[in-house]
Amino acid sequence: MFEIKKRDGLARIGEFTTPSGTVETPAIMPVINPNFELISTEKLKEEFDIQVLITNSYIIYQSEELKEEALEEGIHSMLDFSGPIMTDSGTFQSHVYGDVVVEPEEILSFQKKIGSDISTILDEFTEPDETELDAEKKMEKTVQRAKKAKEEFAGKEGHTAFPIQGSVYPHLRERCGELMKELDGDFYPIGGVVPLMEDYKFSELVKVIVSSKKGLGAKGPVHLFGAGHPMIYSLAVLLGCDLFDSSSYAKYAKRGDLMYPEGTKNLSDLEHLGCECPVCTSHTTEELKDLSEDKREELLAEHNLWISRKEMEKVKQSIVEGTLWELVERRVRGHPELLKTLKVLDDRYEYLEKFEPRSRKRALFDTGSETYWRPAIKRIQDWIMSEYEPPADGPTILFEMDQDKKPYNRHLREELGSMEDHELNYLVETPIGPVPLEMDEIYPVAQSIFSSDKMPEKLLTRYKERKDIDNMIRWEGKKTLDSLSQPHQEGISFDEMKIKTTADYQFCKEAGKVLTDGTLEFVKNNKGRIKNVMLDGEHILSVRHYDGFFTLKKPGAQILWAKLSSPKMRIEVTDESAKFNSEGKNVFAKFVTEMSGELRPGDEAIVVTQDDEIAATARVFLTKEEVQAFKRGLAARTREGFET
Structure with a gap:
């Protein structure tokens, strides 16, 4: 199960519950090679505070020794990690080496048997240079395998990952997302994107993510397969990605590369490390160069993981502060091809706007x-x-x-x-x-x-x-x-202009007229700023000091409810929920039966019954699309109830 706890547009801090524990997202999943442990899983958990790992079930399956150990002891005991573990199916090995010989049902069944918390179907990797026809055929084959997996493993413990494929064709990605959404899964990797990142085709990557998300709707969590470089974390999270698997920390270390949020630097080119991670604060560049190859590789891998973890913490804090766009704009300046992605986002404004709050608490x-x-x-x-x-x-x-x-x-x-x-x-x-x-x-x-x-x-x-x-x-x-x-x-007085125009922009076009139809009075502070708005002696609105918008008071809500046709400004809930909401309790997603598609996160809303009786005023947390996708979690925070 997945639940959004905090958000900034499409970006979200969430909780993903698995049989082996809950993961706070966005999160990185270090890739563990079952044949070679560069950093111990104990160290990953204790020192790096890693919540979730990913390993390759196909590598384990191909080794008789590893296979026997995994089947006898389980994947958690084998890797000595008690937290959630995701397993990949061998799709990427097929992409790289072309020698994966295993039946889709067989490898998925194996993942379930060894106790994987998140098993992955054997999808068909779609290359960026695929023809549209070939990409469509592979996408359809992936969907068919997902359908079969859903039928066979329904009700079994653990999650099953249904990857989104479709190469670089937006309509195929969107269609694949729609078909996977219909299966009502609970984990969605976006696959086939590693070649795009390796070739710095970040604009294509953004198009793939947005198209996949449009098809999936708000379903989640969404995992960006192979996205292990911190330079793209903020951008991918901005677009609604929740999990990132990282073998890059080890691969880059093997060739002497240090990862930074701004890009990559080779140790041989460095005289100063410019980093405050434990590795860099306890070693100079010369000391690192003088180490044995194995020890240097281990320490560079630790640096890369520290940097990745620190960057993800910055991303999370930016979500909390509502400043993720600013972080993204700084990060994409690390490479010209990354900077181009902002124009791609501009072209997709209509989609992004649906999840964008009307205001933030910071400038x-x-x-x-x-x-x-x-x-x-x-x-x-x-x-x-x-x-x-x-x-x-x-x-x-x-x-x-x-x-x-x-x-x-x-x-x-x-x-x-x-x-x-x-x-x-x-x-x-x-x-x-x-x-x-x-x-x-x-x-x-x-x-x-x-x-x-x-x-x-x-x-x-x-x-x-x-x-x-x-x-x-x-x-x-x-x-x-x-x-x-x-x-x-x-x-017309300037104060009345302000009320009418702000209400029209914040609520809806007719709101300004109905909220000023009568005798207006204003309560102002000692600097002459409007604090409260009275209509015919009733307190209908308060002005928020941090963004200039209105908090809707009960008399104001009653006016809007009476004058605006449904579903404007409304969140419709079950009668059972309405009773609790009228007592001031919050609105939860599973009780919402209908909702205005014009409401945005942070908007003032009116909670009504299925008969359109007013129950409460509330502040929106989830959009209509998100409410329809989630079976748990907060949908809106109730402000005031209309007790019946």
Whole structure:
């Protein structure tokens, strides 16, 4: 069973339960060669805190001595490791040597007999240069083997891995994922990708991962076969990969290579190690070079494993902080081919956006021009260009301000007050493009730091074209004020603009109108910032200080529930769950019967019964796609219940 505990977009910290224990993901699985122990399994567990191992069942099966030992004692006793162990089937040996002679049923049955926690079917490795027809045939053969394995081993202890194949053809990868998802498995490796990584074809790798994930949906965990270099961990985790097997730590050590998150360096080229792992802090480069070949190989392997483990810890912490995109943008600069992957992600914005939260608790940091491709920025740009409707019929006043004036409207209170009785719209130039001034306190407009204040001029031109604006006035102080026409008595207040536009962006298009239909009052702090919003005397919204968005209060939820048609903003649950949710208890995935596909992680939502009776307000944790995939775990955190 797999359960998501923390997340940042598609990236997730999860718990994967096996017969031999629970693994916290994302995690690395060191490859253990049953014929040669470079680092003892005891050391891996005690010093490196390794939770899960992977070994090759075909190598064991081919050796009479190892085979007998594994069958008699079990794989855990044989490897002297009590934690979860995954076994591969020999597919990669077939790819490398072409000499695997074993029946698919035979090797899978063997893995089950020796007590593997995660057994792998013998899939058909699809090479990057396969013809589409050959790749499709191999993919279909892999799916047929998975179906047979599902039938034969249903109900047996342990998990069975169903690899996703399809070469570099996105539609084949996606189709394979869909077919494997239908089998309702519980472990999904993405196979056939080692040649892509060896040839630095990282853009193709990203396309393969995304296509496979689209087919699988949110099923997991997802294992990226053969991904053992720390330079790709952050990128692969960003795309929703959970487990990584690593023989690279040993292979690279054998040829004298040290792995780093930025790339690989050979010991012969180094005068300084530049590393704080136990190996590097206790040896100089010269001391390592003077060691015997075997001892040097062992220590370099330990360095590589330390670096891999440390990088995965950084990835996890970035998920907790909500800063994984920034880590990825730094890491991909380690190689030009890695940097190109960010453009591939930009082309897949519509898929990534579904899992992207509307805000994060930490500010968005600009790391380079590629930052503008992030879903968090593209989403608000797209919404402003396509969905935003200027609230007034009059001219648009354009402000140009420095970033250190964020939020911009607080430095314009006097000016806004003098213009409030005019029919005006307000726009401010920002590094992410033109932004309606009433949106300047929300994420990521206020909660971001860019290296330049300059706004691309093409974005302003596009905005004017999209909104059909022919009367835009650049603010020049009193001169601009004097040029305006006579004031109107019914001009919309800036505070009301802020509520309507923010609600439309955060909740849905109609929300702003229904939440301002009445007498509005505002509770402000001593700096003039809105804290609470009252409608006809009822507290409907509170403003979150860290991102400028709203927390939905019960009266506000009731208004939205009454005015918005189902399934907008709704999480529908069983009657049994609704009773507990109305008492303030959280919403769990297995009790969700329907959910709006527009809800994103972190969104405010309304929990309802199957008869659409309101039960609670909640904050979304899983998307609709994820709820449908998981049988356990949190779906939404309840804020307030409507006790019945």
